[in-house]
Amino acid sequence: xxxxxxxxxxxxxxxxxxxxxxxxxxxxxxxxxxxxxxxxxxxxxxxxxxxxxxxxxxxxxxxxxxxxxxxxxxxxxxxxxxxxxxxxxxxxxxxxxxxxxxxxxxxxxxxxxxxxxxxxxxxxxxxxxxxxxxxxxxxxxxxxxxxxxxxxxxxxxxxxxxxxxxxxxxxxxxxxxxxxxxxxxxxxxxxxxxxxxxxxxxxxxxxxxxxxxxxxxxxxxxxxxxxxxx
Amino acid sequence: xxxxxxxxxxxxxxxxxxxxxxxxxxxxxxxxxxxxxxxxxxxxxxxxxxxxxxxxxxxxxxxxxxxxxxxxxxxxxxxxxxxxxxxxxxxxxxxxxxxxxxxxxxxxxxxxxxxxxxxxxxxxxxxxxxxxxxxxxxxxxxxxxxxxxxxxxxxxxxxxxxxxxxxxxxxxxxxxxxxxxxxxxxxxxxxxxxxxxxxxxxxxxxxxxxxxxxxxxxxxxxxxxxxxxx
DNA sequence: GCATCGCCTATTGTTGACAATTTACAGTTC
DNA sequence: GAACTGTAAATTGTCAACAATAGGCGATGC
Numbered sequence: 001x002x003x004x005x006x007x008x009x010x011x012x013x014x015x016x017x018x019x020x021x022x023x024x025x026x027x028x029x030x031x032x033x034x035x036x037x038x039x040x041x042x043x044x045x046x047x048x049x050x051x052x053x054x055x056x057x058x059x060x061x062x063x064x065x066x067x068x069x070x071x072x073x074x075x076x077x078x079x080x081x082x083x084x085x086x087x088x089x090x091x092x093x094x095x096x097x098x099x100x101x102x103x104x105x106x107x108x109x110x111x112x113x114x115x116x117x118x119x120x121x122x123x124x125x126x127x128x129x130x131x132x133x134x135x136x137x138x139x140x141x142x143x144x145x146x147x148x149x150x151x152x153x154x155x156x157x158x159x160x161x162x163x164x165x166x167x168x169x170x171x172x173x174x175x176x177x178x179x180x181x182x183x184x185x186x187x188x189x190x191x192x193x194x195x196x197x198x199x200x201x202x203x204x205x206x207x208x209x210x211x212x213x214x215x216x217x218x219x220x221x222x223x224x225x226x227x228x229x230x
Numbered sequence: 231x232x233x234x235x236x237x238x239x240x241x242x243x244x245x246x247x248x249x250x251x252x253x254x255x256x257x258x259x260x261x262x263x264x265x266x267x268x269x270x271x272x273x274x275x276x277x278x279x280x281x282x283x284x285x286x287x288x289x290x291x292x293x294x295x296x297x298x299x300x301x302x303x304x305x306x307x308x309x310x311x312x313x314x315x316x317x318x319x320x321x322x323x324x325x326x327x328x329x330x331x332x333x334x335x336x337x338x339x340x341x342x343x344x345x346x347x348x349x350x351x352x353x354x355x356x357x358x359x360x361x362x363x364x365x366x367x368x369x370x371x372x373x374x375x376x377x378x379x380x381x382x383x384x385x386x387x388x389x390x391x392x393x394x395x396x397x398x399x400x401x402x403x404x405x406x407x408x409x410x411x412x413x414x415x416x417x418x419x420x421x422x423x424x425x426x427x428x429x430x431x432x433x434x435x436x437x438x439x440x441x442x443x444x445x446x447x448x449x450x451x452x453x454x455x456x457x458x459x460x
Numbered sequence: 461g462c463a464t465c466g467c468c469t470a471t472t473g474t475t476g477a478c479a480a481t482t483t484a485c486a487g488t489t490c
Numbered sequence: 491g492a493a494c495t496g497t498a499a500a501t502t503g504t505c506a507a508c509a510a511t512a513g514g515c516g517a518t519g520c
Contacts (some may be wrong), residue, residue: 059287072473074471088386090385090387155317
C-alpha cells in the first residue's frame with residue numbers, strides 16, 4: 001500500500017509543473033524581459049523538450065498571470081505598470097495580514113518553527129548586505145515573506161503567495177535598485193520577526209502594513225507613469 | 231477542418247482558456263464528481279477537440295487547484311476535506327475583508343455601481359428562494375460575492391476569488407443541502423449590501439466575518455471527519 | 461509621396477501516431 | 491488459500507508533421 005515515494009518523488013511531479021517552475025525562475029531572474037515574447041520552439045529546444053509539454057507549462061504561467069497569451073500571436077512576459085504594483089502589494093497586504101492573524105491564533109510550536117526559519121533567512125540577508133548583492137537580497141526578502149505565509153500551513157494561501165512573490169521580484173528587478181538602504185531593510189524584517197515572537201498581534205499587523213506601503217512608495221516614486229497597458 | 235464550433239475561434243480568447251472555463255463550470259456543477267479521473271481522450275472528444283488543447287486547459291485548472299495531477303496516472307477532480315473547507319473560507323475572509331476596505335476607500339461612484347449590481351443579484355436570489363432552487367441559489371450566492379470583490383477593480387484579487395468561488399460551489403454541492411434557511415441567506419446578503427451602502431466599514435467587516443464563519447460551520451457540522459487525505 | 465493590396469515568412473494552433481508507464485488480471489508456486 | 495510473477499489492456503506522456511493565422515515587406519496605383 002505505502003508506495004516507496006522517497007526515490008521517485010523528485011521526478012514524480014508532473015512535467016508541466018517542472019517546466020513551469022524553471023520558466024518562472026527564469027522570468028523573475030530577468031532571463032526573459034517584460035514584454036518579451038516566448039518563442040515556443042526556441043525555449044522548448046533550450047529546455048530539451050518539445051513544444052507540447054512546454055505549451056502546457058506556459059498555460060500554467062498564464063493562469064498565474066506571469067505570462068499573457070494573445071491568440072495566434074503567442075505568449076508574452078507580463079509588463080508591470082504602477083497600477084500592477086499597487087495591485088500586487090494590495091493583495092500581499094491582504095494575504096500577509098491574514099497570515100499574521102492565523103499564525104497568532106496557532107500554537108506556539110508552529111510560531112517557533114516559523115521564527116527559527118525566519119531567523120536563518122535574516123542571517124543570510126545580513127551576509128549579502130555586506131557585499132550589496134541586490135539579486136540575492138531580493139530573493140531572500142521574498143523568501144522571508146513566503147516562509148512567513150507558509151507558517152500558516154494554508155496551502156491555498158501559500159500557492160497564491162508564490163505568484164505574488166514572483167511578481168514582487170519582477171517589480172524589484174524591473175526597477176533595478178529601488179531598494180532602500182539595505183541595513184534598513186534587514187532591520188525591518190528583524191522587527192517583523194520580533195513582533196511575531198512577542199505575540200504582538202496589533203503591532204505586527206501595523207508593521208506589515210507599513211512595510212508593504214513603504215515598498216510600494218519606493219517602487220512607484222522613481223517610475224515614469226505607464227499606467228496605460230496595451 | 232473539424233471546426234470545434236467557429237463560435238470559439240471568433241472570440242479572441244485563447245483556446246485553452248475557453249476549454250478551462252467550460253470544464254470549471256462542469257466541475258462546479260457536478261458533471262465531474264470529486265475524486266473522479268478526467269479521461270483525456272473521452273473529454274476531448276466530448277468537447278470536439280483533441281487531447282493537446284485539452285491537456286493545456288487541464289494544466290490551467292491544476293494550477294488553480296481544482297484538479298490534481300499525478301504523473302503517469304492522470305488528473306483528478308479535487309476532493310474536499312474539512313481542512314480544505316476551512317482553508318477556502320479563511321482565504322475568502324482575507325480577500326473579502328481586503329475588498330471591503332478597498333471599496334470603502336474608493337469613490338462613491340464605484341460603490342454605487344457595485345451596489346446596483348448586487349441589488350439585482352439579491353432580487354434574483356429572492357425569486358429562486360420561492361421554488362427552493364438550491365443550485366441556482368448557490369450560483370447567485372457566489373455571484374454576489376464575486377461581484378463584491380470585482381467592485382475593487384483589482385484584477386489579481388478577482389482572479390484569485392474566481393477560483394475560491396468555484397471551490398465554494400463545490401463545497402456546497404458536495405454537501406447537497408447544507409444551506410441554512412434560504413430566506414435567512416437572502417437576508418444576510420441584504421445586510422451586507424446595506425452596510426456597504428451605508429459606508430459602515432467596521433460593521434461590514436464584522437458582518438463579512440460572521441457570514442463566512444457561519445458558512446464554515448454549516449458546511450462542516452454535518453460532515454464526517456475526513457481530514458486524512460492522501 | 462503615400463496609401464493600399466497581395467504575397468511571404470515566421471510563429472502559433474491542432475492533430476494523430478508512437479512510446480512509456482501504470483493497473484488489472486490470470487497463472488503459478490508454496 | 492495467499493502471495494507472487496508475468497502478461498495484457500488502458501491511459502498518459504511525448505513528439506513531429508500539418509494547417510492556419512498575423513505581421514512584415516515590397517509592388518502597385520493614384
